[in-house]
């Protein structure tokens with residue numbers, strides 16, 4: 001599907017309630033299924049990826065009902081899942097695949113997974129390798145890719161390891177497996193990644209100890225159903241925070257956005273660049289803190305993004321690159337080779353698409369060097385391409401707002417993976 005993008009925006013005003021967090025929505029279904037009792041989740045993100053997790057648990061025999069943006073899950077516990085009748089389709093969702101690998105690695109029946117063309121190219125060895133060390137029986141194409149089969153398995157051994165990639169998905173998969181292991185497991189991260197699994201595990205009555213970057217997990221199989229509201233997704237709010245920063249004469253409020261410190265790196269980077277963003281109405285009654293972001297347009301200057309900050313901004317790097325094209329000076333992003341194994345190689349897709357609009361971007365194996373500012377307009381093409389990657393499509397829709405030429409987005413439907421209501425939300429706040 002091709003979509004005409006909105007160009008030459010004059011200002012963004014008003015208040016937007018940002019859709020629910022994708023990472024938390026996935027995990028809410030998982031813990032809800034494992035708990036005893038009825039879990040009620042409000043402001044669940046009904047995006048393509050989260051719907052894959054929801055459908056996977058329905059296929060595993062978990063009763064789940066939907067009313068508006070509320071999901072009700074009747075928990076069955078780890079021992080109450082049923083053999084799925086068919087292979088499970090995980091679509092485009094890396095989070096569903098990797099977390100489910102750990103969660104389902106000790107079931108008394110085999111389970112087959114497959115996914116779309118993009119997901120079938122994403123590395124799974126990072127999860128399959130450690131799970132095999134624990135005793136899981138997993139067979140995958142070329143040992144690393146979907147489609148794969150988790151064989152029936154009655155035993156998982158505890159593990160002590162340093163997780164070799166800074167990845168919340170790998171960490172979370174191993175936490176789910178460790179809950180079912182025969183002893184105490186210790187996982188050490190090389191950098192702090194998003195900690196929603198750890199927080200939700202505690203919220204559902206489980207135990208996990210954290211000492212610096214090391215987590216200690218004992219076997220446990222008793223979780224208590226919960227009721228909560230999923231905070232707005234910082235990674236979705238980021239599109240509007242940048243749009244309001246870059247489009248002159250804007251003042252926008254993004255309501256009830258998740259402010260978990262492992263997710264707010266984008267606000268730090270933009271603030272360093274000179275953005276005017278402040279936080280109001282913080283709600284810290286629950287473990288996943290949320291608040292409003294108030295964003296006023298401002299000029300940006302270049303920055304450097306590297307090292308342990310990368311994990312915190314991993315999904316926002318396409319937007320940081322866009323910000324850098326509008327900033328005074330040279331921005332360098334390093335230590336971000338993980339971008340090459342996302343839905344697309346995001347170093348290449350960001351550079352290819354923004355260059356069409358006149359951006360001056362050099363790519364490196366682990367990042368990008370961006371020389372700004374450059375006006376954005378159709379230079380080599382007036383059609384930009386999501387390449388089937390939601391974050392690229394959404395970033396390009398923000399870039400288009402600054403362009404004086406009319407642009408078309410190829411494969412605009414990709415945005416449904418994380419932000420189906422984006423274009424409706426955008427219309428609501430444009431002058």
Ligand SMILES: O=C(O)C1=C[C@@H](OP(=O)(O)O)[C@@H](O)[C@H](O)C1
Pocket residue numbers: 022023024094095166167168169170172194314315338
């Ligand atoms: O755990 C999660 O919910 C996620 C972790 C990140 O992936 P990695 O763990 O592969 O870095 C992120 O890119 C993804 O959008 C969601």
Ligand SMILES: C=C(OP(=O)(O)O)C(=O)O
Pocket residue numbers: 049092093094095096315342343391418
């Ligand atoms: C990388 C992403 O998601 P996933 O790994 O779940 O496909 C993303 O949402 O940008």
